[in-house]
Amino acid sequence: MNHISLDCVIFGFNNNELKVLLLHLKYSKEYTLPGGFLKHDETLEQAAQRIVKERTGLNNLFLKQFKAFSDPDRSKSNKAIFDADMAGTKPDMTFFGKRFISVGFYALVDFRKVKPTPDLFSDRCDWVSLTADVTMLLDHKQIIQEAISTLRLQLNQQPIGLKLLPHKFTMPELQTLYETILGRDLDRRNFQRKILNYNILDKLRERKTGGAHKSPYFYSFNVERYKKALEEGLSGIW
Amino acid sequence: MNHISLDCVIFGFNNNELKVLLLHLKYSKEYTLPGGFLKHDETLEQAAQRIVKERTGLNNLFLKQFKAFSDPDRSKSNKAIFDADMAGTKPDMTFFGKRFISVGFYALVDFRKVKPTPDLFSDRCDWVSLTADVTMLLDHKQIIQEAISTLRLQLNQQPIGLKLLPHKFTMPELQTLYETILGRDLDRRNFQRKILNYNILDKLRERKTGGAHKSPYFYSFNVERYKKALEEGLSGIW
């Protein structure tokens, strides 16, 4: 008899940084991944959509299961945390004393469309940069790491850029996204040529103004061609 | 309150065919994936090892989680099946009436080392070729398909050849394995050159005799170099 929970790693891209949407717990002052429990007559995917919607206000997001976490020790510290957190609310303690299996999902969202919303146990809901060094609940840091590894492996199979970037974006922005996910630098010129060769981008006439220096062109994904290209996987290794 | 089950897709390679180890149910005459339930104080990975050991006799196999299946409709037909199957054995029927979440694992085993062992509900435990058209329980056919898709995507990240082939194997055997997983033919000469360039194979002096025609050399994996190469992923797309 086990309880199934979900943890969602919600990725957004802003200010040339990859960020994760986290809840800040009132009691323990730690950050935690948005999560929840699987309801009856709900698939894991539906539960993940529900959870992400509650935190972001967005429906129908791009979501992917990446791993089930089942170490019996994972949930042992749960009880203590919830004991304190829910003091006075008379929770069902037998529930939290039990064991949890958690299925990890990652979500890719358009940063600008999200309205971060805290839940009952948290005082804030923040975008936290991956480079930020914050304290996190349990093994949530590892879960985020696993999510990024998965992202990296699936970069050529999933519409990662399409889902993370706004409709219009510049080539340097796209490159930074790829560099962040891959964890290494790419040659600006080779990157541009390679990605353009896939024929999945439309170059717009418009340029991005306001920044210092030469203004870059905007691009947007040609969704049809992108989806088609992904079916075979974008060849080559970055 | 959910029950967690596991389904294991156990792959073996024999007679130049990729095969899956399946149980043949006494009652329904259908094939089913070896599976079981998660016990307390057991990780999913440990449970999978236990289940695979019961069917194959082998310990410590290469096992990988690939997806959790959670459609509420999946398990509805379970009750009927087990009602009939366990008639007279007084099982806990409330148990089987409940909902199941199943975590899919795939295992890669050396065909020749396996002793297929049926369980209580089955009269046989057979290696079934992927090309064979057999009737399978519930969505088990799709689960196998998902396992193969995963295999294909991970061909360059996981030691798939190493785990599926016997210690000594020939180049044509290795090629057939790759072709089966990828679902398409590869050029014999280019395949050989490419795989040899990875420097992960040791060519043995010995040749395979007994077949008609020219006898091919045996090769074996250089485990050390293979593991090392996989850390970065074998570059290139097949």
Added chain:
DNA sequence: TCAAAAGTGTTGCAGCTACACCCATGT
């Protein structure tokens, strides 16, 4: 006017594709 970022072009090399030829073995 200058520094920094962005657009564009070129060259060489590596690796893949698509082939052909020879060799060995059981029938």
Added chain:
DNA sequence: ACATGGGTGTAGCTGCAACACTTTTGA
């Protein structure tokens, strides 16, 4: 002897890596 499969070699092309130069912009 011969059909079939396995070992080895090569030519051409593609595409990537590693580069430099010019253009645009705000400060």
